Amino acid sequence: NSCQRAARKVRNYGSPKPHQLPQPPSFPNITKCELNGRKSHTLVCDIFGGLLRSNSVFPYFMLVAFEGGSIIRAFLLLLSCSFLWVLDYELQFRVMIFITFCGLKIKHMESVGRAVLPKFYLENLNLHAYEALASTGSKVVFTSVPRVMVEGFLQEYLDVDDVKGTELLTSGHYFTGLLSKSGLLMKHRALKEYFGDRIPDIGLGTSSLHDDLFISLCKEAYVVNKEDSKSNSSTSVLPRHRYPKPLIFHDGRLAFLPTPLATLSMFLWIPIGIVIAIFRISVGIFLPFKIAIFLATCTGLNLSVKGLDSTSTKSNHENRGVLYVCTHRTLLDPVILSTALAKPLTAVTYSLSKMSEVIAPIRTVRLTRDRKKDGKTMNKLLSEGDLVVCPEGTTCREPYLLRFSSLFAELADEIVPVAVNTKVSMFYGTTASGLKCLDPIFFLMNPRPVYYVEILGKLPKELTCAGGKSSCEVANYIQRKLGDALGFECTTLTRKDKYLMLAGNEGIVSDNKRKN
Numbered sequence: 001n002s003c004q005r006a007a008r009k010v011r012n013y014g015s016p017k018p019h020q021l022p023q024p025p026s027f028p029n030i031t032k033c034e035l036n037g038r039k040s041h042t043l044v045c046d047i048f049g050g051l052l053r054s055n056s057v058f059p060y061f062m063l064v065a066f067e068g069g070s071i072i073r074a075f076l077l078l079l080s081c082s083f084l085w086v087l088d089y090e091l092q093f094r095v096m097i098f099i100t101f102c103g104l105k106i107k108h109m110e111s112v113g114r115a116v117l118p119k120f121y122l123e124n125l126n127l128h129a130y131e132a133l134a135s136t137g138s139k140v141v142f143t144s145v146p147r148v149m150v151e152g153f154l155q156e157y158l159d160v161d162d163v164k165g166t167e168l169l170t171s172g173h174y175f176t177g178l179l180s181k182s183g184l185l186m187k188h189r190a191l192k193e194y195f196g197d198r199i200p201d202i203g204l205g206t207s208s209l210h211d212d213l214f215i216s217l218c219k220e221a222y223v224v225n226k227e228d229s230k231s232n233s234s235t236s237v238l239p240r241h242r243y244p245k246p247l248i249f250h251d252g253r254l255a256f257l258p259t260p261l262a263t264l265s266m267f268l269w270i271p272i273g274i275v276i277a278i279f280r281i282s283v284g285i286f287l288p289f290k291i292a293i294f295l296a297t298c299t300g301l302n303l304s305v306k307g308l309d310s311t312s313t314k315s316n317h318e319n320r321g322v323l324y325v326c327t328h329r330t331l332l333d334p335v336i337l338s339t340a341l342a343k344p345l346t347a348v349t350y351s352l353s354k355m356s357e358v359i360a361p362i363r364t365v366r367l368t369r370d371r372k373k374d375g376k377t378m379n380k381l382l383s384e385g386d387l388v389v390c391p392e393g394t395t396c397r398e399p400y401l402l403r404f405s406s407l408f409a410e411l412a413d414e415i416v417p418v419a420v421n422t423k424v425s426m427f428y429g430t431t432a433s434g435l436k437c438l439d440p441i442f443f444l445m446n447p448r449p450v451y452y453v454e455i456l457g458k459l460p461k462e463l464t465c466a467g468g469k470s471s472c473e474v475a476n477y478i479q480r481k482l483g484d485a486l487g488f489e490c491t492t493l494t495r496k497d498k499y500l501m502l503a504g505n506e507g508i509v510s511d512n513k514r515k516n
């Protein structure tokens, strides 16, 4: 019956048809590829299975569906897993493309391609494949995946000259979910069409039959075996310090590669996560600091605090508070610091959503990004008590510190630098182009969110403006100290740089936009 036929197809999927002989791996492994003297050579490959360590395309469709589309689209794509396996190669692609792209705005795909996918591609690059690609002068990528999902990354990060992928049909500002007339790109056919009589020098692929056809059209062919990538996962992955461009900014909510199993776990976790997030927020708002920490820890929040020494954080002036200068990972930083110190702090904010202002368990005061006005506001707040400022002005997820705006250094000489870091496994609690009001909820929905707070000693007077230093010198010195404490690299990048890259705007928020 049809069930048995389907089961047989699943079992046999990917294995050669009876008349196709079981071949021994006919091409050498990519590690055997000589890298020297390749500048005049042309390399062709697929990104999936060639450059990336896995040839599974599902997680990348899921990223587009979830981050560019919606949670419902992501759920439908996950459901499709139940029957994708019984379909042939072309139908699998057509179904994934339809669910992911039907009705998706073109600009949302562009934004995911620019701000979300590069992080996941970089983290999954195969070291040897990358070295081979980097050694050649000309590179062309052929893939059955839609071109729009890979072209930006390949050209911007890997200097690929041309990308040939499946073209999608659009209507107005939307994708239809259908393929253009040319249909699904078949790599070996596309390669022949592209090169005509010329023969590319190197072909790189997996040891599957599809790739066999493709790379055998090249002068030299190498394979990246799935097994190699898996067994030597630490050696076959491109290490972070060798990324072609540093990964500093990225966007999107998902902190994990959404394979089918990982996505299923996420969907099963979401209802529990929402309850836990509401519980964590409630204890933070309504209960005293110590009890709040205890209960939040019981739910899996991992808070570790270093340098908690009350004498070092007491103000020497009767009518002036201490200024805490804090690295910025999520908007909970001032709340967690206040909780760790067990004293109420005031935080200055920018682009904080109305909802976060309402539920914030500490006092928040808006900045305007008008230097004069903000100076006056912060001065007044310091005369009322302790204040916390995040001079980066925006969050950063990766181990980098953005430039510290120097204004704070002109306002206080009792400055306590605070190094803050966080780790999440499921959802990022920050966004550049999404709904900021959901930031604290997403962060607190993580099963075991980690917060690390290290309070450094008060800055000696001679290193402050009162001691003769300029405000920029003070700001940059503190940035370096905090960078050292966290093992992060200091940059001169600003909020404007981040928003221009991730959201295509300067990160300026008008008051009427803040209702979210």
Ligand SMILES: CCCCCCCCCCCCCCCC(=O)SCCNC(=O)CCNC(=O)[C@H](O)C(C)(C)COP(=O)(O)OP(=O)(O)OC[C@H]1O[C@@H](n2cnc3c(N)ncnc32)[C@H](O)[C@@H]1OP(=O)(O)O
Pocket: 280, 281, 283, 284, 285, 328, 331, 332, 334, 335, 347, 348, 349, 350, 351, 352, 356, 357, 359, 360, 361, 364, 367, 368, 369, 370, 371, 374, 389, 390, 391, 392, 393, 394, 403, 404, 405, 406, 407, 408, 440, 472, 475, 476, 494
């Ligand atoms: C459990 C319970 C759950 C509860 C759940 C809800 C929880 C909810 C809680 C919310 C708790 C609050 C969370 C708050 C978190 C935020 O809101 S953080 C954001 C707020 N912080 C900030 O904005 C940073 C501080 N801001 C400021 O100081 C002022 O706005 C600004 C940024 C100084 C405005 O000044 P500006 O003149 O526009 O900019 P500035 O950076 O000073 O640069 C001016 C020039 O000075 C020079 N310069 C400045 N700095 C430097 C430097 N370091 N080196 C060399 N040159 C420099 C440059 O020449 C620069 O020119 P450009 O290169 O930019 O052209």
Ligand SMILES: O=P(O)(O)OC[C@H](O)CO
Pocket: 330, 331, 349, 350, 351, 352, 353, 393, 394, 395, 396, 430, 431, 436
């Ligand atoms: O939303 P971000 O990452 O720009 O951070 C800015 C402040 O924390 C207020 O949301």
